[in-house]
Amino acid sequence: MIEEFEELLKIDNCMEDFFKKYNGQKIILFGAGFSSINLIKKLSEQNIPISAICDNNEKKYGKYLNGVKIISLNKAKELYPNGIYIISSHNYFWEIHKNLLENIPKEQVCNIDFECAHYFYGYTFKKFFSDNIKKFEQVYNLFDDLYSKKLFLQVLKSHFSGERQEFDKSFTGKEDWYLFNTLLKPTKESTYIDCGAYDGDTILLFNKAAENGFNKIFALEPDPTIQENLIKTIHENSVQNVEVKKVGAYNKKDTVYFEQSGVYSNILENNPNSSKNNLIEIHVDAIDNIIENHKIDIIKMDIEGAEYFALKGSKNTIKKYSPKLAICLYHNYEDFLRIPLMIKELNKNYKFYLRHQSFGCTDTILFAIEDKKE
Numbered sequence: 001m002i003e004e005f006e007e008l009l010k011i012d013n014c015m016e017d018f019f020k021k022y023n024g025q026k027i028i029l030f031g032a033g034f035s036s037i038n039l040i041k042k043l044s045e046q047n048i049p050i051s052a053i054c055d056n057n058e059k060k061y062g063k064y065l066n067g068v069k070i071i072s073l074n075k076a077k078e079l080y081p082n083g084i085y086i087i088s089s090h091n092y093f094w095e096i097h098k099n100l101l102e103n104i105p106k107e108q109v110c111n112i113d114f115e116c117a118h119y120f121y122g123y124t125f126k127k128f129f130s131d132n133i134k135k136f137e138q139v140y141n142l143f144d145d146l147y148s149k150k151l152f153l154q155v156l157k158s159h160f161s162g163e164r165q166e167f168d169k170s171f172t173g174k175e176d177w178y179l180f181n182t183l184l185k186p187t188k189e190s191t192y193i194d195c196g197a198y199d200g201d202t203i204l205l206f207n208k209a210a211e212n213g214f215n216k217i218f219a220l221e222p223d224p225t226i227q228e229n230l231i232k233t234i235h236e237n238s239v240q241n242v243e244v245k246k247v248g249a250y251n252k253k254d255t256v257y258f259e260q261s262g263v264y265s266n267i268l269e270n271n272p273n274s275s276k277n278n279l280i281e282i283h284v285d286a287i288d289n290i291i292e293n294h295k296i297d298i299i300k301m302d303i304e305g306a307e308y309f310a311l312k313g314s315k316n317t318i319k320k321y322s323p324k325l326a327i328c329l330y331h332n333y334e335d336f337l338r339i340p341l342m343i344k345e346l347n348k349n350y351k352f353y354l355r356h357q358s359f360g361c362t363d364t365i366l367f368a369i370e371d372k373k374e
Helices: 003-008 016-020 034-045 073-079 093-102 122-131 131-143 144-162 165-172 201-209 224-236 307-312 314-321 335-346
Strands: 025-032 052-054 070-073 084-085 193-197 214-220 242-245 248-250 256-260 266-268 278-287 298-301 324-327 348-355 364-370
Touching: 003 131, 003 144, 016 122, 025 034, 052 073, 070 073, 073 324, 084 093, 122 131, 131 144, 131 335, 144 165, 144 348, 193 201, 193 248, 201 214, 201 224, 201 348, 224 242, 248 256, 248 307, 298 307, 307 314, 307 324, 307 335, 324 335, 335 348, 335 364
Parallel strands: 025 052, 025 084, 052 070, 193 214, 193 298, 214 242, 248 278, 298 324
Antiparallel strands: 256 266, 256 278, 324 364, 348 364
16 A cells, blocks of 8 residues: 555544534534525534524624524624534635634634535545545556655545645646646647536637637537626637537536536436425436547546536547546546546556545646657
């Protein structure tokens, strides 16, 4: 076993510890934004009630979020003098943490950023790791550079511990998102498939990096609420040679369910709860069917957990053209294994690299580039 893996297995998860040690203290959330809704749900699943929500925005005071009243910090200190404060803002976590420490005893300020477990908890991932440790060693050895190998270990450590500080250490920067300026640099002959084109943000990055032009972009976006913004972005920025396809990448042609939740949306093949008002049907298809015999040079996938299936639907394309790949791994813990191992099986000449482009559990991206043999 790789020595560092043995050390990973010794790590305890801060969130699991919090749930085990909770003994009925009053819980106050700080931050009445989008993240607080997810956090209320997480704590509810652990039978931990929320007494109040604090926020710096005075206009929110007296209102309710998921049945919990929003109040000022001073009011919370008065009502719950021994309460435990949990930060429910991921983007402003450290700023709020500093502010709370200036106003509340240290032992009442929770150091955990629960948004770092949006997709899966560390102890769930750790068990999966322990059960499949040999395959994790295979993936570790696939990475071509020491930087990616060390980052892989750091990302694993982050998930196992759940500590925001560890995720901060994993962050590799946003200056070259999807590495279009380096490893995935387009040429004037490049044809690019953007799977999960969203509002066109990644297309703009690709277009900017293509100083000498490119051949064509296929923009795949199945969410009808986003498609209009995607087309608007393309037109307003005069991006040429883009074909928008209102379909999602998958392993077959089908209609599946799509749970709309912003950046946390996901594809569901079976309808788990028809009463959900954010559930819609979308059309999906295999890339091998969609591209219509076009030579493909670059594929990016950020498709809310469907990456593995979309790659299965791209097998012929990958085998035939060996495109450069940028594939998100963070939606399912199984993807840390099954995606790189499947890509390697499809093309033995691929070299693998890793980046983690967030301060939380999102945006762990696998890059695969064929090693051209002379």
